[in-house]
Ligand SMILES: Nc1ncnc2c1ncn2[C@@H]1O[C@H](COP(=O)(O)O)[C@@H](OP(=O)(O)O)[C@H]1O
């Protein structure tokens with residue numbers, strides 16, 4: 001009886017999701033953003049940062065939630081109960097995200113300091129008060145191929161964003177930078193340049209995969225904390241893919257716009273999944289485009305193990 005009721009709820013959720021229109025987009029200074037964000041752009045741009053605000057910035061699907069959970073656990077000295085106090089989007093407001101009932105900006109304004117805020121904005125669109133107040137920023141980047149595949153599946157399951165179309169169509173859309181939050185190239189390169197003149201800890205998803213403890217220690221030092229080895233080990237364990245996948249507070253489970261049956265929020269969490277998605281022709285085309293666009297930066301990425 002209970003199972004039947006559960007199935008019915010699931011069926012209703014699926015139907016509700018199918019009836020939702022895909023997300024609408026517009027532009028701010030040539031960058032595609034959700035229309036709801038563009039509608040309140042003045043409010044986003046004029047957001048008043050405080051000196052002890054911490055920003056977690058990234059291109060979407062680069063390992064943001066992973067970094068957010070690491071930061072939250074470090075701030076709470078590895079206390080799991082404290083980190084499970086609320087869904088990640090309530091603990092760390094998503095600055096430019098607008099929902100019918102609230103916005104990241106309102107959430108942040110109502111929050112006591114010290115605040116940790118998440119954003120996917122490209123560096124030139126970060127509200128100027130963060131630079132004026134010299135806020136610490138953690139940026140996480142992921143290799144473009146895996147990032148593209150992850151974003152494709154996310155756009156399929158998230159009706160807050162435009163329908164990505166077929167994989168072949170999306171491949172071109174992504175390379176052209178015609179996705180929400182703009183071109184991957186401009187994003188990772190822009191934030192990379194900025195770290196020379198501002199306190200930015202620039203992390204790589206692949207390095208976090210290879211040696212999570214080393215990268216977590218970097219974050220801890222950047223935040224000015226000093227945690228015992230055993231606490232660091234506890235954080236490594238609790239921010240592993242398998243543990244985070246089972247954590248209801250890191251999976252956006254109650255977001256009506258997300259259909260986790262189509263693709264779960266924590267999907268695979270590996271390096272090199274692009275090999276299961278790219279055709280040989282696409283890989284060749286990608287490599288040519290990549291070489292051209294990355295010629296003017298010292299940034300380099302690991303694309304496979
Ligand atoms: N603890 C963890 N370890 C490794 N990958 C993780 C992770 N938590 C999330 N991810 C992966 O990070 C991506 C989501 O990033 P974001 O939080 O920026 O949206 C997803 O990638 P995949 O879609 O390749 O699985 C997700 O599985």
Ligand SMILES: CCc1ccc(OS(=O)(=O)O)cc1
Pocket residue numbers: 059060061062064065158160161
């Ligand atoms: C539009 C809703 C949305 C977009 C991006 C999100 O973040 S993440 O890339 O998965 O970190 C979350 C929700």
